[in-house]
Amino acid sequence: GENVEQHPSTLSVQEGDSAVIKCTYSDSASNYFPWYKQELGKGPQLIIDIRSNVGEKKDQRIAVTLNKTAKHFSLHITETQPEDSAVYFCAATGTDKLIFGTGTRLQVFP
Amino acid sequence: DVKVTQSSRYLVKRTGEKVFLECVQDMDHENMFWYRQDPGLGLRLIYFSYDVKMKEKGDIPEGYSVSREKKERFSLILESASTNQTSMYLCASSLVAGPYNEQFFGPGTRLTVL
Secondary structure (H helix, E strand, C coil), X not given: CCCEEEECCEEEEECCCCEEEEEEECCCCCCEEEXXXXXXXXXXXXXXXXXXXXXXXXXXXXXXEEEXXXXXXXXXXXXXXXHHCEEEEEEEEXXXXXXXXXXXXXXXXX | CCCEEECCCEEEECCCCXXXXXXXXXXXXXXXXXXXXXXXXXXXXEEEECCCCCCEECCCCCCCXXXXXXXXXXXXXXXXXXXXXXXXXXXXXXXXXXXXXXXXXXXXXXXXEC
């Protein structure tokens, strides 16, 4: 069935370091890959997305890369700040819906 | 800004009770979704609706039903609540049909079934 695996489940970094979260998907027809950030007490919010005709996309300190051949995509956060601490979810399109990963809890220590 | 509101932040119910979770969006979005969020399992889709009166099963519809009588309102119903339905429930909406659009989430309802 359609599945998205996400690693790691928890990630701790020092402020200023980089953080990388990786996801793999099973459906070769998937062509849209969003990333959502969920802060404490709030619902998830879209932070960046990428479509299958693009290999990389950047928005200030965050970037997403996509390898369609290997069916994996990654979120990169550079120069991490304490306000980056949150749970991050990757997702991939399935049949008529998004399939979400299991989430990564990122902690950025000052 | 799009606003998605959920009727309760916290809810405690007893086993066997009928439970209604209400969600309202204020931006005339076509699509609405109900997810449940559990530690280690991520977000799992329960039901979604691409139009008024229309509903589609997601990945885990068992034990749930939905109602969408008006475009802005999408209700999740637990006909007979059970302890394994204790979870965080998230409602979301998106502008047009299909999964390729940004989903806007409400703050969630944490439901405890005793």
